[in-house]
Amino acid sequence: MLSRFMVLFGFFALVLVSVYWVNRAVLLFDRLIGDGHSAAIFLEFTALSLPNVIRLVLPMAAFAATTYVTNRLSADSELIVVQATGYSPWRLARPALAFGVLVMAMMLVLSHVLVPASLAQLREREGEIAESVSAQLLREGQFLHPSDDVTFFIREITQDGELRDVFLSDRRQGGRAVTYTADTAYVLREAGGMNLVMLNGLAQTYEDGGDRLSTTTFSDLTYDITALIDDGGSRRRRTYAMSSYELFFRTAEMAEIADDSIGEVLEEAHGRIQQPLLALVAALVGYAALMVGGYSRFGLGRQIVFAIFLLVLVKLTESVVTTPVRANGALWPLIYLPTLIGLAIVAALLHVASRPFRRARPAREATA
Numbered sequence: 001m002l003s004r005f006m007v008l009f010g011f012f013a014l015v016l017v018s019v020y021w022v023n024r025a026v027l028l029f030d031r032l033i034g035d036g037h038s039a040a041i042f043l044e045f046t047a048l049s050l051p052n053v054i055r056l057v058l059p060m061a062a063f064a065a066t067t068y069v070t071n072r073l074s075a076d077s078e079l080i081v082v083q084a085t086g087y088s089p090w091r092l093a094r095p096a097l098a099f100g101v102l103v104m105a106m107m108l109v110l111s112h113v114l115v116p117a118s119l120a121q122l123r124e125r126e127g128e129i130a131e132s133v134s135a136q137l138l139r140e141g142q143f144l145h146p147s148d149d150v151t152f153f154i155r156e157i158t159q160d161g162e163l164r165d166v167f168l169s170d171r172r173q174g175g176r177a178v179t180y181t182a183d184t185a186y187v188l189r190e191a192g193g194m195n196l197v198m199l200n201g202l203a204q205t206y207e208d209g210g211d212r213l214s215t216t217t218f219s220d221l222t223y224d225i226t227a228l229i230d231d232g233g234s235r236r237r238r239t240y241a242m243s244s245y246e247l248f249f250r251t252a253e254m255a256e257i258a259d260d261s262i263g264e265v266l267e268e269a270h271g272r273i274q275q276p277l278l279a280l281v282a283a284l285v286g287y288a289a290l291m292v293g294g295y296s297r298f299g300l301g302r303q304i305v306f307a308i309f310l311l312v313l314v315k316l317t318e319s320v321v322t323t324p325v326r327a328n329g330a331l332w333p334l335i336y337l338p339t340l341i342g343l344a345i346v347a348a349l350l351h352v353a354s355r356p357f358r359r360a361r362p363a364r365e366a367t368a
Helices: 002-033 039-075 078-084 089-130 244-249 251-258 262-293 301-327 329-354
Strands: 144-147 150-157 163-170 176-190 193-207 212-224
Touching: 002 039, 002 089, 039 078, 039 089, 039 262, 039 301, 078 089, 089 244, 089 262, 089 329, 163 193, 176 212, 244 251, 244 262, 251 262, 262 301, 262 329, 301 329
Parallel strands: none
Antiparallel strands: 144 150, 150 163, 163 176, 176 193, 193 212
């Protein structure tokens, strides 16, 4: 059974990872390629997002594998034959338990090592990309709109970084529009700001109130474009990108760095243990729920739906306990409540499967 679990687990994991990863890749493609980034950047970002995608789908793959294998064994009457030889549902649960432990071990490595490291690198690269002027403004032959009231155009960019035939329209001041044209321009970074230095150009100012257009020629003009560059948001470290050691042993310090509450930090820390435990629970629920049904020539469709319902119930419990833990860090043991409920459900199902309820047979009266 264990070998069948692993084979089907690999198949379902591959399918689910492919589906989730393709959806993620499409979103990244629209955002990165649309902003003028290279295919290498796109591939790097999709690769960095892969560990988190794998972490999300492994519990579902484990549940699907145990459900499929158990249903198949029941349909082929193999479970009935094995149970007839004296194997109880508890003993038959050993392969499912071993399989769940293996999946849990994979999840622990992902949750504590690979996912935090990949998300930290991804966040750092996103910040660097967001600050890239060349990706946001320096594109040849395109009318760009870095903000609603600003239009920017460059005819050509030389290998030396010289911008030729620059057009810039600024309509951010109500009732006043300024249009700049220049033969050449350069982008300079100074004192944390970004400036566009235009040479040999013309500035045209139009005011709505008086319907007046004034023009000014200039040999050089500096225009601050800092506000037009997306800074990529705060570069503050986030809890999901911190190491587990920092979250567990430097909780207060990490909460201050991330500007989160202690409860949010503890929820992230213990969640990295809880999620692998849920993978174990998912595998056992998929097995135990189908063992209750016994053999039926009509299949175990109702038991499969019942197993999905139980898994949803466990996930709802996880959602319920998240809010109080984030509000009060002292309640962190509640994070493990979904696992305890899941294991209790598995134990109850296996108990029912081992001792099914039967109607008592009326005793025959003794004959004289």
